[in-house]
Structure formats: structure tokens, C-alpha cells
Amino acid sequence: MTAAKGFRAAGVTAGIKASGTPDLALVVNDGPSFAAAGVFTSNRVKAAPVLWSQQVLKTGELAAVVLNSGGANACTGPGGFQDTHATAEKVAAELGVGAGEVAVCSTGLIGVRLPMDLLLPGVEQAAAALSAEGGEAAAIAIKTTDTVHKTAQVTSPAGWTVGGMAKGAGMLAPGLATMLVVITTDAQAGSAALDEALRAATRTTFDRVDSDGCMSTNDTVLLLASGASGTVPDAAEFAEAVRTVSADLARQLIGDAEGASKDIRIDVVNAATEDEAVEVARTIARNNLLKCAIHGEDPNWGRVLAAIGTTRAAFDPDRLDVAINGVWVCRDGGVGEDRDLVSMKGREVVITADLNAGQAAASVWTNDLTADYVHENSAYST
Amino acid sequence: MTAAKGFRAAGVTAGIKASGTPDLALVVNDGPSFAAAGVFTSNRVKAAPVLWSQQVLKTGELAAVVLNSGGANACTGPGGFQDTHATAEKVAAELGVGAGEVAVCSTGLIGVRLPMDLLLPGVEQAAAALSAEGGEAAAIAIKTTDTVHKTAQVTSPAGWTVGGMAKGAGMLAPGLATMLVVITTDAQAGSAALDEALRAATRTTFDRVDSDGCMSTNDTVLLLASGASGTVPDAAEFAEAVRTVSADLARQLIGDAEGASKDIRIDVVNAATEDEAVEVARTIARNNLLKCAIHGEDPNWGRVLAAIGTTRAAFDPDRLDVAINGVWVCRDGGVGEDRDLVSMKGREVVITADLNAGQAAASVWTNDLTADYVHENSAYST
Structure with missing residues (x-):
């Protein structure tokens, strides 16, 4: 994910998961562009972070994405939504951006409030750990029942890159699956172009992964463009790169699905x-x-x-x-x-x-x- | 099933099943009435016996039903349909009725032809074994992965009875499930009244059993009336009796579903x-x-x-x-x-x-x- 220029990332252990494994990831777009697009679960029971992220994406821009495993923050009522809001505010304060530029993703058990006394210090820790080599650590921190972390990338001869990370091993079904995906690019592209490329890619990749027929409340796929390569991509080549990264990650999800042998x-x-x-x-x-x-x-x-x-x-x-x-x-x-x-x-x-x-x-x-x-x-x- | 007057039944071992357990059942209506109704799978891939039985039921009358376990005779092409036809002809010859008065039901593996060299002698054997006490033997002969056979009955103070048998343990899903059900009554009722009572009953019983979401190619529910009680039932009481027998059998199917513990x-x-x-x-x-x-x-x-x-x-x-x-x-x-x-x-x-x-x-x-x-x-x- 940090293969694309203009992005830093981190993955840390905030203590949200009882297992003591990494559980909080932060991805930051350093620009110069902040265009973004997102696709979300079509489940009508949506988690608080989905409702939040859908709202902030209406501007077509994102400065950062914070993701936690260890709790889905779904079916948690108004208190759960306040937790998501507080998380975005904390990220915003750490980075010096607005909370309305921060998407939030959560994954884990439904119906349980997040331990905010652990999560908020974790955000500080992640902000301090941000680096241009942090993509893999972030991919590791969003795992739940995944046995391996998933990343993919495509680099164009024209000088731009599309990279991504994904998690998801159960509740994998279309529209979308129980997965969190962040795709980054240093190509120069506006939010409308990103949205078009992302929707075309998910339609034939993530939307056609159906491990167990169960649709999650938290599915989120985000595409962020920093423009740091200084290159405007050929539209068809860019769409194909986003599709290739999406197909690669989708195939990795199926290959690591809970309990599967085929x-x-x-x-x-x-x-x-x-x-x-x-x-x-x-x-x-x-x-x-x-x-x-x-x-x-x-x-x-x-x-x-x-x-x-x-x-x-x-x-x-x-x-x-x-x-x-x-x-x-x-x-x-x-x-x-x-x-x-x-x-x-x-x-x-x-x-x-x-x-x-x-x-x-x-x-x-x-x-x-x-x-x-x-x-x-x-x-x-x- | 033979609790209703005017019916004889038998269950025998024709050798269709490798296990050597009973696998052929015959149910005969001795009248004086032969009214009948049926409900069949809504799966568009229908087994040969379903296509046959839907056709013969257009007359609104049935003299007999022959049922085999050990093979579904589904996806077996024109040859499979000829096997069903030959089975009905054999039953007709044994009983002195027309083949167009004989319904056929099959259950077992899809995509395998029936061993007609064993099945046809089995029909002779079953015809010879017919008795007014044969209902239980017939219920046993239609089992596949069922661990127990299923029967139910309701007797009205007015002097008529509704009785039934069912099989089905997997591929159990609505509209209908992988099941064969034969319900008999000695009440006097025409085929239109039987059809109405049967459809109302299946809609809230068999159609609301969904063990594994998988719909069979062979599901058949038949209701045969002999009129042998000489009693015309109150319509509402009769419909309720058919519903009660259907609900009882449906509950028994769920209670014996493959591998289930709840x-x-x-x-x-x-x-x-x-x-x-x-x-x-x-x-x-x-x-x-x-x-x-x-x-x-x-x-x-x-x-x-x-x-x-x-x-x-x-x-x-x-x-x-x-x-x-x-x-x-x-x-x-x-x-x-x-x-x-x-x-x-x-x-x-x-x-x-x-x-x-x-x-x-x-x-x-x-x-x-x-x-x-x-x-x-x-x-x-x-």
C-alpha cells in the first residue's frame, strides 16, 4: 500500500484484541492530492464506521484511514457511533487535519462496544509509528481470523503505482464481503475517476467472492490517490490496474477463507x-x-x-x-x-x-x- | 397411512439399495372414490417421476402410488422417463388399473439410472404383499438417510381419518424439500377440495421447513381420498386435519435432518x-x-x-x-x-x-x- 508514493502507514498493538496481536492500522495520504472513493456493504444493518465513512466520503477527499480489528462496532447504537466519531477526531488531532477527512473501518465481533481507553492511545502510538515502509505492518494489524496478511500492487511503466491491502476470512459474500480493503495510488486522478475505476473493479472481483453466503455489516473498500507520482494515468490502464489489484486481493481472500480446503x-x-x-x-x-x-x-x-x-x-x-x-x-x-x-x-x-x-x-x-x-x-x- | 379406510400398502426389498434395506413401497386406493391432489418441487430441474406424476394427476384421480428409494431418477434423460413409464405400466398390470392412474415417486442419488431388472420384480413382490396394515412397511421402504420412518394421523369424531407418511433428511428446503409425502384419507372429497386443502397445508408446513437451503429435484406431496368412510367432512375441519398431519410430518423431518444437533x-x-x-x-x-x-x-x-x-x-x-x-x-x-x-x-x-x-x-x-x-x-x- 505504501508502494504508492505519498502514503505512510503503521500497524500497532493497542490491546483491543485479547490475543495481544496487532490490532490498529493507520494509513495517511500526504498528498499533494487527496481524492478518494469508497464502496460499502449493501447490508442494511450497517456498522457505525460504515455510516461515518460514507458520510465523510461525500466530499470526495480523504486524508487518512484508521482501521481496527478486535471489534466491528456494529449494532452498538448511538454510543457506538460516538466511539467512531471520537476515533476520527483523535486521528485528526494527531495529524493536524479535519475529522471529516478521516475514514474509519472496524472489524471483529458484532454487538460489542470498542475499548476506547485502549483504542485512543493506540491512535497516538500509530501516528508516531507512521512511515513510508509501514504498509505491511498495517496489513498485519487488520487481520481477524485471517492466517496471512494480504497485499498486492501494480506499477505502470508510466511511473505510477496502485497498491492495496485487504482482510477477510469469514462472512464473505457479495455486495460486499466481510472485508476491509484500502487501495492507494500515486497517480493523479479526481474522485469521480477513482469512483468509476473502483466500482468497475469491485463489480467483477470482490462482489464475485462468495465464500459462505454471509454478508457483513462492515465491508469497506477505499481507494485513495495522492497524485505524488505527478503522472496522469491513461484511464483504461488505470482502471485495469485497480481491477488487477482488486482481483489479486479477492483471490487471496478466498485462498485464506475460514476452514476451507478448496x-x-x-x-x-x-x-x-x-x-x-x-x-x-x-x-x-x-x-x-x-x-x-x-x-x-x-x-x-x-x-x-x-x-x-x-x-x-x-x-x-x-x-x-x-x-x-x-x-x-x-x-x-x-x-x-x-x-x-x-x-x-x-x-x-x-x-x-x-x-x-x-x-x-x-x-x-x-x-x-x-x-x-x-x-x-x-x-x-x- | 393405512389408518384411513380404503387403502392398502406394502414395503419390500427390491435390491435397489446396496444396503439391502427396504426400498420399494406401494400404496393402493381401493375406493370407492379415487380423487387425488399433488404438490411438486418448484425446482426447474425436475426428476422423471415428477414430470410423470404431474401429468397423470391432471385427471384429478389416482389409483396407486409406487415409490422407490435408492435412486432419484433425476437428470437421466429420455431413458429415465421411459423407466418411470415402465414402472407405472408394471404397477397398472399388477393391479388391473390404467398406467395413467399410477403416480411414481423416486428418491436417492441424482444422475443415475434405476436398476429396472430389480425394480420391476420388486413391484410384483409389493403387489403381492399389499395389506391394510402395510402403512408402516411402506414408510420404512422410502427412507434414504432418514434414521427413523415418519407417519402421522388425525381421526375426526365424524368418522373419517387423515393419515400420512414422509421421508426426507437432506436437501431440505422450501418449495418443497427433498421429501416424498403421501397423505391418505377415507373422507369423501373431490379433487378440487383435496387440492385446496393440500396447498393451504403445504404453504405453512412443508414449505417452511428449510434445513439446508437446498431444493430437491424430486419433492412430491400427494393426497389421496378413498371416500371409504362414507362421510363428507366439514371443509374447515378437514383442511385443519390435513394441515395438522402435514405439520406433524414436517416437524419430524426437521427432527431427523442429516447431522443436525438442534x-x-x-x-x-x-x-x-x-x-x-x-x-x-x-x-x-x-x-x-x-x-x-x-x-x-x-x-x-x-x-x-x-x-x-x-x-x-x-x-x-x-x-x-x-x-x-x-x-x-x-x-x-x-x-x-x-x-x-x-x-x-x-x-x-x-x-x-x-x-x-x-x-x-x-x-x-x-x-x-x-x-x-x-x-x-x-x-x-x-
């Missing part, structure tokens, strides 16, 4: 429309029985067809083809190639559903359903 | 409309993270709110109340009573979500998500 890409092809391709892919991705079968390396294609049959997409049941890792086990809605030809030993599994109803396509990433997922999530708050 | 009733109250209450209840019921939490006896109400937030129902996030087993752990969208007061030791757990948006209500039954569910379904077809 990363599954659902490719729906020859759909009537892209929306229908996404609907079918997402419905397959959310089928618990199929996710169990893949965990067991069982090419149970009947469960794919049963899932497709619950959608409203255009298709003829007698013209459905399904491949698992390239073997067309279902042809014309019935038995196809020998299922024993399918190898599912690797971590990555590709399921292709051909609807034979048009020319649109879409892919959704998901994970298998495992006993480890059950164990991890049956004891999360206890 | 039976969970989601009560949504004070919704703007009944449809919205059902949408919210179903969305909560399908939240994997919540289902894991309940397995761990963790009253993680934040996951209830996160689920509600993904629906389109009318509500104000700051006016949501949630109780778990009667303890209002969430008030006004925030922290309510102490979560340590919640006891979840029993098998039955009740979650109440008060939307404070109207006066409609609905309940959906589901199960917890367990490592046993994963284990059972990761090795189902292998």
Missing part, C-alpha cells in the same frame, strides 16, 4: 445475460450440499443441476452441460463423461456450467464447506 | 406482510454462520441482524429486537439483555426477530450446521 471457481457460460450468469454462479456457490461434496472430492454434478434449477435464469433443463475440472460429467441435462475421470486432488476446483442460452458469462469464487469451518464458527464469540 | 424455529413477528416475515425468517434460517453458532450454543445475535440486513423487508435497523430462547439479547438494534442468560442446552432453539414494522408473522424451521452434516454429505455418492 478454492472453487464457478464459471457460468452461454447465459442469456451477465446478470443471469452471476445469479446462477452465485446460487451454485451457495449450495451447501455441493460445497460438502467438493470437500469430499466427490464430483456430484447432480447437486449443480439441482442448484441451477432454483434460479430464474433462461435455460432448458435438457440442454444443460456441466464440467468439473474440465471433464463434462453432465451433457444435455443427463449423464455425460465418466465421473471417475475427474481429479479433484488440488486446492483449486473449476466447475463450468454451460446454460446454452446465450453468450454471456461470469465467474464467482467460493470455498468448500468443511468441519473446520463449523468448528471455527461455532465458537467465535465464546 | 431444531431451530425462527419466529419473525411484527413484519409488514406475511411474505416479508417469511423472507426474513428464511434468510436467517439459511445463514451458515448463525447455524454454526447455534451448534456451538453461542447466542451470537449479531449474525441474526447481519442476516436480516440482507433482506428487502420493511424495518428500521435501530428498531430491531431479537430474542433467543426468550431472552431479548438485542433491543433497538443494539445490545439488550445479558447473553449469558440464554440457555441453549436443549435440542429445540427458538429465535424471535421483532421487526416492529407491522402485524404479520411467520415461522420457518431449520437446523444447525454441524461437522456431521459435512461428513455425511462429503461422501454421499462415493
Whole structure:
């Protein structure tokens, strides 16, 4: 994230997490430009930091982002919103900016107030630790059940860079997932251009990650531009760089999802429309029985067809083809190639559903359903 | 099922199941009336026996129902449909009726042809075994992963009876679930009256069972009336009897769902409309993270709110109340009573979500998500 010029970052241990691991991150844009854009969870139950950050982003500018793990500050009432506001004010005072230029992101358990007596000193500590090499420390400090931290970057021959960090391992579903993502760039771009590039990127990356069908109250993806490279990027190249960084981070989220042993890409092809391709892919991705079968390396294609049959997409049941890792086990809605030809030993599994109803396509990433997922999530708050 | 006069049934071992347990059931209506009604899966990928039975039911009459476990005969192409047709012809020949009066139901693995060389002799065997005491044997023969067979009955003081059997333990979701249900009555009722009573009953019973969100290709609920009691029932009393038998069987399905350790009733109250209450209840019921939490006896109400937030129902996030087993752990969208007061030791757990948006209500039954569910379904077809 600090690969882009004009940004400093830090990650510190404020003591919010009982585990004693880093839990507070600060990202600062030193300019000269402060343009920013954001995309937030479509969940109607939104955490206090989401409500705050949506509000401050209306100016199209951000000077800093403060992020904490160890508590989502969701469903915490007016007191929780005051906590978010106080956090932004503290960051503003430390940096000499306005609170209205500070976005706040939180992640962790829902329904618990943050320990402000620990968090506010943590902000001081983070401000003191800010450095142009602090990107990795920040990425580490936002982990919850993540086993690894996630960063990605693209540098253009034209001299500008897009870098990013992400966290998220459970409650991963579209629109968006339970994740916090901060992407930075030193390219020169206004907030409208950033917003356009960010929305185009999230639509086909983070929005098509669906690990467990559960949508978070806190999802936030921010894109900040410092302009420090002094270069105005080609719009198409810049959009592609933001998409590449987003796709890289999204793939890392799926690869580290809670309890998962398989990363599954659902490719729906020859759909009537892209929306229908996404609907079918997402419905397959959310089928618990199929996710169990893949965990067991069982090419149970009947469960794919049963899932497709619950959608409203255009298709003829007698013209459905399904491949698992390239073997067309279902042809014309019935038995196809020998299922024993399918190898599912690797971590990555590709399921292709051909609807034979048009020319649109879409892919959704998901994970298998495992006993480890059950164990991890049956004891999360206890 | 044979508690209603005018019906004979049998359950035999045809050898379709590798386990060598009973796998073929036959139910015969001896009249004098043959009125019947049916409700079928809304999955657009329908098994051959569903397509067949929907067709024959257009006459409003049925003389017999033949049911097999050990194979769903779904996604088996034209050959699979011919197998269903041949099965109905065989039953018709054995009973001296027309094939167009015989409904066929199948359950088991999708995408595998039935062993007709075993199934057809099984029909002969079942026809020879028919008796007025055969209801229980038939209920046993339709089990797949069910650990117990399911029957229910209501007898009116007016002299008529409604009885039924059901199977289904996985792929249990609305509209309908992976289940086969046959309900019989000796009341005198025409097919239109049966259809009305059956649809009203399934709408609030089988359609509100959602164990794992997965909709089957084979679900069938049949209601057959012999008229053998010689009594025309009061319409409201009859509808209530059909509803009671359906609710009893639906509750038994949830109680025997694959791998489950908890039976969970989601009560949504004070919704703007009944449809919205059902949408919210179903969305909560399908939240994997919540289902894991309940397995761990963790009253993680934040996951209830996160689920509600993904629906389109009318509500104000700051006016949501949630109780778990009667303890209002969430008030006004925030922290309510102490979560340590919640006891979840029993098998039955009740979650109440008060939307404070109207006066409609609905309940959906589901199960917890367990490592046993994963284990059972990761090795189902292998």
C-alpha cells in the first residue's frame, strides 16, 4: 500500500484484541492530492464506521484511514457511533487535519462496544509509528481470523503505482464481503475517476467472492490517490490496474477463507445475460450440499443441476452441460463423461456450467464447506 | 397411512439399495372414490417421476402410488422417463388399473439410472404383499438417510381419518424439500377440495421447513381420498386435519435432518406482510454462520441482524429486537439483555426477530450446521 508514493502507514498493538496481536492500522495520504472513493456493504444493518465513512466520503477527499480489528462496532447504537466519531477526531488531532477527512473501518465481533481507553492511545502510538515502509505492518494489524496478511500492487511503466491491502476470512459474500480493503495510488486522478475505476473493479472481483453466503455489516473498500507520482494515468490502464489489484486481493481472500480446503471457481457460460450468469454462479456457490461434496472430492454434478434449477435464469433443463475440472460429467441435462475421470486432488476446483442460452458469462469464487469451518464458527464469540 | 379406510400398502426389498434395506413401497386406493391432489418441487430441474406424476394427476384421480428409494431418477434423460413409464405400466398390470392412474415417486442419488431388472420384480413382490396394515412397511421402504420412518394421523369424531407418511433428511428446503409425502384419507372429497386443502397445508408446513437451503429435484406431496368412510367432512375441519398431519410430518423431518444437533424455529413477528416475515425468517434460517453458532450454543445475535440486513423487508435497523430462547439479547438494534442468560442446552432453539414494522408473522424451521452434516454429505455418492 505504501508502494504508492505519498502514503505512510503503521500497524500497532493497542490491546483491543485479547490475543495481544496487532490490532490498529493507520494509513495517511500526504498528498499533494487527496481524492478518494469508497464502496460499502449493501447490508442494511450497517456498522457505525460504515455510516461515518460514507458520510465523510461525500466530499470526495480523504486524508487518512484508521482501521481496527478486535471489534466491528456494529449494532452498538448511538454510543457506538460516538466511539467512531471520537476515533476520527483523535486521528485528526494527531495529524493536524479535519475529522471529516478521516475514514474509519472496524472489524471483529458484532454487538460489542470498542475499548476506547485502549483504542485512543493506540491512535497516538500509530501516528508516531507512521512511515513510508509501514504498509505491511498495517496489513498485519487488520487481520481477524485471517492466517496471512494480504497485499498486492501494480506499477505502470508510466511511473505510477496502485497498491492495496485487504482482510477477510469469514462472512464473505457479495455486495460486499466481510472485508476491509484500502487501495492507494500515486497517480493523479479526481474522485469521480477513482469512483468509476473502483466500482468497475469491485463489480467483477470482490462482489464475485462468495465464500459462505454471509454478508457483513462492515465491508469497506477505499481507494485513495495522492497524485505524488505527478503522472496522469491513461484511464483504461488505470482502471485495469485497480481491477488487477482488486482481483489479486479477492483471490487471496478466498485462498485464506475460514476452514476451507478448496478454492472453487464457478464459471457460468452461454447465459442469456451477465446478470443471469452471476445469479446462477452465485446460487451454485451457495449450495451447501455441493460445497460438502467438493470437500469430499466427490464430483456430484447432480447437486449443480439441482442448484441451477432454483434460479430464474433462461435455460432448458435438457440442454444443460456441466464440467468439473474440465471433464463434462453432465451433457444435455443427463449423464455425460465418466465421473471417475475427474481429479479433484488440488486446492483449486473449476466447475463450468454451460446454460446454452446465450453468450454471456461470469465467474464467482467460493470455498468448500468443511468441519473446520463449523468448528471455527461455532465458537467465535465464546 | 393405512389408518384411513380404503387403502392398502406394502414395503419390500427390491435390491435397489446396496444396503439391502427396504426400498420399494406401494400404496393402493381401493375406493370407492379415487380423487387425488399433488404438490411438486418448484425446482426447474425436475426428476422423471415428477414430470410423470404431474401429468397423470391432471385427471384429478389416482389409483396407486409406487415409490422407490435408492435412486432419484433425476437428470437421466429420455431413458429415465421411459423407466418411470415402465414402472407405472408394471404397477397398472399388477393391479388391473390404467398406467395413467399410477403416480411414481423416486428418491436417492441424482444422475443415475434405476436398476429396472430389480425394480420391476420388486413391484410384483409389493403387489403381492399389499395389506391394510402395510402403512408402516411402506414408510420404512422410502427412507434414504432418514434414521427413523415418519407417519402421522388425525381421526375426526365424524368418522373419517387423515393419515400420512414422509421421508426426507437432506436437501431440505422450501418449495418443497427433498421429501416424498403421501397423505391418505377415507373422507369423501373431490379433487378440487383435496387440492385446496393440500396447498393451504403445504404453504405453512412443508414449505417452511428449510434445513439446508437446498431444493430437491424430486419433492412430491400427494393426497389421496378413498371416500371409504362414507362421510363428507366439514371443509374447515378437514383442511385443519390435513394441515395438522402435514405439520406433524414436517416437524419430524426437521427432527431427523442429516447431522443436525438442534431444531431451530425462527419466529419473525411484527413484519409488514406475511411474505416479508417469511423472507426474513428464511434468510436467517439459511445463514451458515448463525447455524454454526447455534451448534456451538453461542447466542451470537449479531449474525441474526447481519442476516436480516440482507433482506428487502420493511424495518428500521435501530428498531430491531431479537430474542433467543426468550431472552431479548438485542433491543433497538443494539445490545439488550445479558447473553449469558440464554440457555441453549436443549435440542429445540427458538429465535424471535421483532421487526416492529407491522402485524404479520411467520415461522420457518431449520437446523444447525454441524461437522456431521459435512461428513455425511462429503461422501454421499462415493
